[in-house]
Amino acid sequence: MKQSFYDLNYSDLETVINQNNLNHSAAAVLFNWHYKKKESAQCVDKIAKCSVAFFENNFDFSLPEIDTVHESKNDRTVKFLFKLKDDHKIETVLIPFHNKYSICLSSQVGCAMNCSFCFTGKQGLKRNLTTSEIVGQFIQAWRWLATNRPGEERILNIVFMGQGEPLHNFDAVKKACEIFLSKHGTSIGVQKITISTAGYIPGLKRWSQEIPGVNLALSLHSPFEEKRNELIPINKKYPLGVCPT
Template structure:
């Protein structure tokens, strides 16, 4: 069975070519062809030796995930349901801004974290995605843009905020980031990639040594353990105080912040005392707070707060001099907003 070309880092590809007595410089040309120029087929490459091309065609598959369902929201958000080679399915979302896009990628089929506010959490964990399946979401979405919105195929930011806990699949997410940031390929800057975590400490322990420079976002959602236990059950195993200690140990670059995501749920964590405790918790940290009004999904017990309540919450946080923004909800009419992804 052929292996996916998109599973190999640049160094992996060079080594494989050398091991088969082929010119390692072809790695540069191949990465440029498939990642920088985003071509689909190698049959028109003219500057690589025929023997190397034969080897590439014999050994590698260049298949990408199949988009079995594509939904376009009124605000131009696009949600893809991708079918993988084993029949598993994941969702990815293109989020528009000024004729450019961010892409929200999934890292697992389902999720083991069981967060009560998240639609994905209702289905449990099926398996991890490989780096090639993560990369494939990006490339498939890019090709769709080229074919359907020509001139807009600019995906400038990557956020690992789709299905799954990225740090629960650390090795494959790390490899995908290495491929994304390779100067020979898509050349996406580390500062343009954000990985969100619910506070999975085994992954946070590896962060500073293995993926420095990539942006971190913590799903915080409450400064109080009792409420956070309800929303994020792994808080019982990895309590917030311990999570923050590990985050505080991650070196930040100049002008780099840790984003703390705070999902505001009506009558649960939207009180004045919640805002004041959150401000007190983060006031001495290099923090950016992202307030996210809850996005309802089928079967959820939670409700979205009104905008006035959200703005009051924001004003209280600003008294602590912490940069705070309210995330604009995009794609909720096709269940593409934060917390709404599922594989059905």
């Protein structure tokens, strides 16, 4: 099976290009084409034919398919259900503000945290999303806006608040953040990305060291330890008093 192009951050892409003796300028061209312009066709612009052939032969450029779309008539919120290659489905939401959008991304199929108030938690964790499935939600939602609400394809904030505990799928979420932040692509500001967590301490430690600057939102639900244990069972293992240093 071919590797997804959308699993590569910029430095991974540079490594692939160097290892295969392709022209090093292809990295910036490809990131610009796929993430800034968000083109769906193959990039043939300002790139050598051998590089085009190499990427066509060795990488998969498919993205999660839009299964259903629900548009709210009241507030113009758009809810997408995406179908993944293994038929699992995940939800993504576009939330409008002043003709711009925030996007709420999923990071896992299901969730292991089992919060008592959450339907996703009741399903248990099915699997982690790959980086390509995370950035794919963003690209597909952007393309949907370009087609259905032309002129409004401006997604300025990214929040990891959909299905899953993002810090429990740290590697894929971190790489997705690196792709969103890359100046060669979407170039989203670091302060415009927020990771929401139920308090998964191993991921919190990595966040503070590996993607500093990306915002963190802790879902508190209750300041009282006992109540929090009831609502968010992970709190029994990782109580709020444990400091992520």
